[in-house]
Amino acid sequence: MSIVRPYGDTTGDGMVQLSFTLPLPHDKVADGAALQLAQKMGLDPAMVVHSKPMGESFTFFVVYGRVNHLVDTSLVQIVERDYPLLTPKEVNAAVKEGLRRPMVVVGACIGTDAHTVGIDAILNVKGFAGEKGLEYYQELEVVNLGAQVSVPDLVETARERHADAVLVSQVVTQRDAHLINTREMAAAFREAYPSQRRPLLVVGGPRFDEHMADELGVDRVFGRGTTPGEVASYLVHRILAKEIA
Amino acid sequence: MSLLDLDPGAVARARDLAARVGTPIVDLARGHTTVAVERATLRIAGLGGADPDGTPWVNHLADAVRNALAADGGLAHGVSLPVWDALVRGEADDLATLAQKAAAGSVSFRLPTGADAVAAAEAARADVARGIAAIDANRRTREALLAEIGDAPRTPWIYLIVATGDIYEDIPQAQAAARAGADVIAVIRSTGQSLLDYVPEGATREGFAGTYATQENFRLMRAALDETSRELGRYVRLTNYASGLCMPEIAALAGLERLDMMLNDSMYGILFRDINPIRTFVDQRFSRQIHARAGIIINTGEDNYLTTADAVEAAHTVTTSQLLNEYFAKEAGLADWQLGLGHAFEIDPDLPDSFRLELAHALLARELFPDAPLKWMPPTRHMTGDVFRGYLLDGFFNLAGALTGQGILLVGMMTEAVVTPWLSDRDLALQSVRYVLNGAGGLREDFQPSPDGFIATRARRVLAEAIGLLETILDHDGGLLDAIADGTFGLMKRPADQGKGLDGVAVKSGAYVNPAIDLLETTSVARATSETASGHHEGER
Numbered sequence: 001m002s003i004v005r006p007y008g009d010t011t012g013d014g015m016v017q018l019s020f021t022l023p024l025p026h027d028k029v030a031d032g033a034a035l036q037l038a039q040k041m042g043l044d045p046a047m048v049v050h051s052k053p054m055g056e057s058f059t060f061f062v063v064y065g066r067v068n069h070l071v072d073t074s075l076v077q078i079v080e081r082d083y084p085l086l087t088p089k090e091v092n093a094a095v096k097e098g099l100r101r102p103m104v105v106v107g108a109c110i111g112t113d114a115h116t117v118g119i120d121a122i123l124n125v126k127g128f129a130g131e132k133g134l135e136y137y138q139e140l141e142v143v144n145l146g147a148q149v150s151v152p153d154l155v156e157t158a159r160e161r162h163a164d165a166v167l168v169s170q171v172v173t174q175r176d177a178h179l180i181n182t183r184e185m186a187a188a189f190r191e192a193y194p195s196q197r198r199p200l201l202v203v204g205g206p207r208f209d210e211h212m213a214d215e216l217g218v219d220r221v222f223g224r225g226t227t228p229g230e231v232a233s234y235l236v237h238r239i240l241a242k243e244i245a
Numbered sequence: 246m247s248l249l250d251l252d253p254g255a256v257a258r259a260r261d262l263a264a265r266v267g268t269p270i271v272d273l274a275r276g277h278t279t280v281a282v283e284r285a286t287l288r289i290a291g292l293g294g295a296d297p298d299g300t301p302w303v304n305h306l307a308d309a310v311r312n313a314l315a316a317d318g319g320l321a322h323g324v325s326l327p328v329w330d331a332l333v334r335g336e337a338d339d340l341a342t343l344a345q346k347a348a349a350g351s352v353s354f355r356l357p358t359g360a361d362a363v364a365a366a367e368a369a370r371a372d373v374a375r376g377i378a379a380i381d382a383n384r385r386t387r388e389a390l391l392a393e394i395g396d397a398p399r400t401p402w403i404y405l406i407v408a409t410g411d412i413y414e415d416i417p418q419a420q421a422a423a424r425a426g427a428d429v430i431a432v433i434r435s436t437g438q439s440l441l442d443y444v445p446e447g448a449t450r451e452g453f454a455g456t457y458a459t460q461e462n463f464r465l466m467r468a469a470l471d472e473t474s475r476e477l478g479r480y481v482r483l484t485n486y487a488s489g490l491c492m493p494e495i496a497a498l499a500g501l502e503r504l505d506m507m508l509n510d511s512m513y514g515i516l517f518r519d520i521n522p523i524r525t526f527v528d529q530r531f532s533r534q535i536h537a538r539a540g541i542i543i544n545t546g547e548d549n550y551l552t553t554a555d556a557v558e559a560a561h562t563v564t565t566s567q568l569l570n571e572y573f574a575k576e577a578g579l580a581d582w583q584l585g586l587g588h589a590f591e592i593d594p595d596l597p598d599s600f601r602l603e604l605a606h607a608l609l610a611r612e613l614f615p616d617a618p619l620k621w622m623p624p625t626r627h628m629t630g631d632v633f634r635g636y637l638l639d640g641f642f643n644l645a646g647a648l649t650g651q652g653i654l655l656v657g658m659m660t661e662a663v664v665t666p667w668l669s670d671r672d673l674a675l676q677s678v679r680y681v682l683n684g685a686g687g688l689r690e691d692f693q694p695s696p697d698g699f700i701a702t703r704a705r706r707v708l709a710e711a712i713g714l715l716e717t718i719l720d721h722d723g724g725l726l727d728a729i730a731d732g733t734f735g736l737m738k739r740p741a742d743q744g745k746g747l748d749g750v751a752v753k754s755g756a757y758v759n760p761a762i763d764l765l766e767t768t769s770v771a772r773a774t775s776e777t778a779s780g781h782h783e784g785e786r
Contacts (some may be wrong), residue, residue, distance in 0.1 A: 021669045054672045055421055115436075116517075117552065117626075146519055148440055172454050185550055206662070222631070 186217030439489025533577030622656025
């Protein structure tokens, strides 16, 4: 089945819900304006099921309605996982056999970003989504630099520790800070290393588009919900391939 | 009335251990000074402003003194004697002129001795005393406004955040939030301000995920909220953050601009910002002394432990930190009503009995610190982007807060981890809070956990684990500093000789003088008004 439409309670009914605020006082004009917006968004028929004033000059709406749009799943593009998912045991065994030394992973939040929740979820033993973080893997040597690390400090640490991979987390996205910081980081590593020797650059955060790796100059972008196991598996896949090549 | 049947012996033992862990840290704090403490002293003495590049005059003056005396102890004597000695010698007419001259390199500083030192110390004390008097006056103004306008109608106080980056956008948002029901407005700081070694100057319109804490921003927001307080017939409190490398200066500015609450944790900067432990403890003590004097309620940061560690496994680290925060706070002169000890609703909602565990932890804090207005923080870790489920979770958070008598409730947003709160998110969140407080605010009087039931048993176990952790800390040769260094708190290892801001720390010399610390330790705000204030607060619960 490659053509679908939203499902409310009957196949093919196309029902969706949305909520929004208009900068209008709560009156019949506001309700009409909400209906108009919903219709322009393709809801037909649209029903304003709830409208409520918020202060004197704003109104909040909940709208239900039917959309006629069809979606074709065969046209959806996703980044498929192009590496096998390994258990921690398999990761350790692969590193032991393939590298014959621990794999060094340096992680940080760069720029002014002080939100270490992402990098900690991946690196801290505690982990995320029931999976232990990379510090738990015996064959991975993890250096977590924490928050607000400058790019030069990150490059220097990566050199000192002979990093195989550098993981950078970016949560704050105001003014596209996550994209600007990532490009700056990628450029600094390109400058500091000959291309064959450069560590694998991985960025992650809830607002990244996983398609943007090339554009940002990094090897991989991980989005919301990525688990430590996925990151470890990816690192093994890429770094061991590079060692063998 | 005790709901948990805690063993008074265990409670006393926990407090005793906290004092034994904390005492060497207080000694350490007394024996050191920092650039930030010295700059805060200059600010209290009336030196504000910045050069055209934005470098504050207090930084210029403190740096100039430190450099001038580099071969003779540098910061070790404090800046007060050299600075006021220069004024007494007629190098400049006032602090501002002296700072400008110092920045230009046209002043020579020395460490005065004998009669010169006495004259400098007296002059310093007179200027600093005027600043302390201004802080006292602000405290009395707050008390008068509370009496005249009225206080929040109930507890928990409803605490809402604004954070646009632009103080002129924050003001109407804060006023709207107050009109919608907020009792406390917090202006979140710009990301990264905690690691700036200076306080930005003036009204600011650009910040990242928050607005810079500056004296002028404080003044503008407090004035706007005074206006709204009168309109609403209740005094709306203002909160900011005394944390990071400029913690003592921000505390001083808060006292000078009548902020009402300040985030102020004894170890947060060490563990979560990698600020040097000694720097933090020295800055902490000074900032708490100011908060004590200013009648400011501090909010501690225990919720942060649970954002990085598991909320069940690490529950006792929260209790341990609360006990330490209480010890450090009281040593610095804060009263129970000023201790907004933190904790959070962060247990995995998929865990069986998660809500009962939350109640056990929240009640434990309530019973251990019966006179403190506890700060209750909403879920963040398990807010997944499913805003509908998040709204339910926040509702349960509100219920736990009402049921366990929390003092300050930070309103959770269903869009946590999705976007910065929208107008509608805030409105929906306040509807949830109002529903719960109206519908179940009095449920506390009917709520009596069974003495050997799940909740009471769990609470006793967490207290026992906290006692165990305090004992572990005491077993370290270097006590708390060693425990912090080896990662006893979470997985973060923070050695005492590392971390940001270490070069701004100095061991005090025998000649050290700081009139602000002397005045804060030896004088007090007019007694009559402060008794009224504490009686008033205690009467609310």
